[in-house]
Structures are given as structure tokens and as C-alpha cells.
Amino acid sequence: MQILILQFVDPARTDGQAEFSHPIGVMSAMLKADGFETSLAALPGFAPAALRETILRQRPQYVLAELDVWNVSAARRTIGEIAQQYALPVAVFGTHATCSPEPAVSIPGVHALLRGEYEQSAVAMLRAVRDGADPAGLEGVWVHTDSGLARGALRAPAPLDSLPFPDRGLFDFGRIVRATREAPFKVARGCPHWCAYCVNDWYADLYGDPPVRRRTVSHVLDEIDKVRADWPGVESVKFYDHAFADDDAWLEEFAREYPRRCGLPWRCHVRLIDVTERRAELLALGGCRWAHTHLGSGSRFIREEVLSMFPSDDKIVAACRTLRAAGLRVAGEVFLGTPYESEITLEETLSLVRRTELDAVDPRVFFPAPATRAAELCEENGWISGRGDENYWLGRSVLDMPSLPAAQIDAAMAAFRSRLKRPQETALRRLLDKFRPRGDR
Ligand code: SF4
Numbered sequence: 001m002q003i004l005i006l007q008f009v010d011p012a013r014t015d016g017q018a019e020f021s022h023p024i025g026v027m028s029a030m031l032k033a034d035g036f037e038t039s040l041a042a043l044p045g046f047a048p049a050a051l052r053e054t055i056l057r058q059r060p061q062y063v064l065a066e067l068d069v070w071n072v073s074a075a076r077r078t079i080g081e082i083a084q085q086y087a088l089p090v091a092v093f094g095t096h097a098t099c100s101p102e103p104a105v106s107i108p109g110v111h112a113l114l115r116g117e118y119e120q121s122a123v124a125m126l127r128a129v130r131d132g133a134d135p136a137g138l139e140g141v142w143v144h145t146d147s148g149l150a151r152g153a154l155r156a157p158a159p160l161d162s163l164p165f166p167d168r169g170l171f172d173f174g175r176i177v178r179a180t181r182e183a184p185f186k187v188a189r190g191c192p193h194w195c196a197y198c199v200n201d202w203y204a205d206l207y208g209d210p211p212v213r214r215r216t217v218s219h220v221l222d223e224i225d226k227v228r229a230d231w232p233g234v235e236s237v238k239f240y241d242h243a244f245a246d247d248d249a250w251l252e253e254f255a256r257e258y259p260r261r262c263g264l265p266w267r268c269h270v271r272l273i274d275v276t277e278r279r280a281e282l283l284a285l286g287g288c289r290w291a292h293t294h295l296g297s298g299s300r301f302i303r304e305e306v307l308s309m310f311p312s313d314d315k316i317v318a319a320c321r322t323l324r325a326a327g328l329r330v331a332g333e334v335f336l337g338t339p340y341e342s343e344i345t346l347e348e349t350l351s352l353v354r355r356t357e358l359d360a361v362d363p364r365v366f367f368p369a370p371a372t373r374a375a376e377l378c379e380e381n382g383w384i385s386g387r388g389d390e391n392y393w394l395g396r397s398v399l400d401m402p403s404l405p406a407a408q409i410d411a412a413m414a415a416f417r418s419r420l421k422r423p424q425e426t427a428l429r430r431l432l433d434k435f436r437p438r439g440d441r
Contacts, residue, residue, distance in 0.1 A: 001037070002036075003031055003039075007040060014044070025165075065091070070392040079108070092105070181235040188213060245283060258286045268288060280326035281326050293331070295332045295334045302341065336363050337404065341409065
């Protein structure tokens, strides 16, 4: 049975290249082990011509569509097109399918929804479809039946070491390696934090304790060995978990074993509130070159009350210094255009970024991901505009706030890097500096 997996990528991309996704890769590996054939199409938004070409070439019997919080519009139109033009059954999976299952399963053309961690549920559901059995009632599967929607109970998450390594061939991984020389890996699932702009709340509610499940170091290193053997062009490694560095015992073992088994330079994400001197030291000992992090906003009010990020300005600055003192370079992401953003809070963000002396800065226009607490705040205030979620990819604001209109947010984004280099430029900044406490300068 031929399964087509749909992934939605940045519409600006014209190369048709898929984004590597660990869980999609694991799902494909499990489906193949069960006798299914899988293929993947990376669609740049709603793209009927590309969809038609893919369906005619692949001749799928079932479609699995990734439904994430930033591609709802493109997925909705694509699923409608599949139902109308090709009469193929579609199941949705991903963050929006998990956090907003009722609206997601109600999208015209959706046959089923896989809630939460979806790999095992996908295999069980497609096995039932293939064998002519009834998928209604399967754990992790919501499915439309003649008598209504059957909501299967949540499926318990699998121990991570029991899952197969992801099927990287699905993503044309050789092309990714040739383009980037880097291989991405995931070592854990879950997160102990509660950032208000993130969907983690939903997963934490579904799966409870422990908030983070982690692969063993040896399981991760076995996968890295295999990837290096299969794709010799890999010259560096990326770990994209947000909880990569928050378990001391795991990090001690990783820092000891990784250089012995692999030794390629690597980068990872680090939450600044989790940074200690010992963790920075372990990252460096293990061969980490870059720590990527998220500052949120320079406004303490926005950081704490809107984004639920709790390191103080001083902790942020100190954590960046600690990482750099250990020999790492630090890249930081900041939001522009968060709820309650104003010219004053933008200046505070510029000021905080300057204090951190980051090696690289990545400003992002804030996007209120549906079903997050930050999006609910925007909805309650009537700030969600009619501009669609394609603006997420375009880096344009979808908020209409009296404190800072969308056009000003977009302008602030365009000017951010140049303003960062000119700290003395505005009277407003001089005024803010005048009132900042001495220890904060
Ligand atoms: S640290 Fe990352 S994964 Fe965790 S809640 Fe915050 S944004 Fe989400």
C-alpha cells in the first residue's frame, strides 16, 4: 500500500526540498517495516500543480498530511483539493491536529486524525485500513465513521529507544547533506518549560510526567554513527531539542562519549534559564561550537507576563557570558511584535541584545500560534487580524495592536540589524538609559 506524506514548507522555497523531521522519519521507518511504501512531498503552501504531479507520479492509496500551527490554511486548501479532485482518504497529524483536534478533524476531506505522538498510531490505523478492519477505537486515532466521530483514547508514548532510527532517505537526505554539510538529530521529547507562545502546554497536559523523555546517549550515538556511514559528507551535527542541556547526568555522559565516538563539531539549543557554569563546560568539552538560544523580548513585562519566560535581564546577560567564557559562540533569537509591543519595548529589546554581545542575532516577527496562551491573549484583545498564516513564512505581523501597528512591526523587523549597530541613535534610547538602574547598564 502506497502512503503519501505531505509536508508544508516555506512558500519562498522553490527547490522542492523537504525539511528533515525526526518523527516523520520514524513514522516512515515504522510503516516500511510493516510493509507499506512511503513517499514524501514538500509543498510550498497550497500548490495544486505540484500536488497533482505528485499524486499522478506516486499513485498513493492514503495520504498523511502534516497539520502544524503555521500551515493550517495551506493544509486546509490542500486537503479539500485532494478530496475533490482525487477522492483519496487523508489523515492529519502534527501540532495543530494535537492541540486543536476538533477543528482539525472537521476540515472537509479529513478521514482521520492522529493525536499526540503519531508514529505508532499511524501504523495501527493504516494496518487496519489495509486489512479491511475498522480503525474506530484505535488508540491515538480519531476517525469519521457512519455513526459519527470515533475518538480513540490517547496512546501511551513509546520509550524513545524502542523507536527505529528515522528514515532519512524519505527526505532525500543526501541533498540536505550536500547543501548544508550538517546532520540534524533529536535526543528527547517534551520540555519542562511553559513558554506561552509554544504548544508544549498541550503535550505536557496529554503526557504528564516526566515532562522530558530522553534517548540514551548510546542510542543517539549509534544513530550518528549510522548517518555518518550512510552519508560521508556530514561535517557537523545539530541537535534541535530545546531540552538538550537540562539533564546533568545525561550531559556528563554525552560530553564524555561524543568526542570518543564522533568528534564532529556540533550545535544545540540552550535555554538561558538552564545555563550553569558546569553545563557550559560540558557543552564545550563535548565539542559544542554554537549554543542557540531565545531571549524573547527585552521588556521584562512582555517576557514574564506575556511569554512566560522567567530569566531576568541580568540572568540572560550572565548566561550568555558563561557560555562564551566556556568557548562557545552564542546565537540568540528575539521576537519583534509580541503582544503589548511598543516603540519603548522595541528599544528595550535592542538594548538587551546589545548587552548580551551575541555572536549572531535572529530577529523574528512574533506569530500567535493557534491554541497557545499567547494567541488566546491576542484573541481576547481583538488583535488577530484577517491576514493569513502565510505571513508566518513571510516574516510579517498578523497582529493589529494599538500600541504598535503591523506596518511598524514590519518596519522594525527590516531595520533591526542596522539599529543594533547604532546604539546611540535615538532620543528615546538616551531617555531609557537615563532611567535604567546603575547595575543594569
Ligand atoms: S523551551 Fe522551547 S519547547 Fe519548551 S516551552 Fe519554551 S519554546 Fe516550547
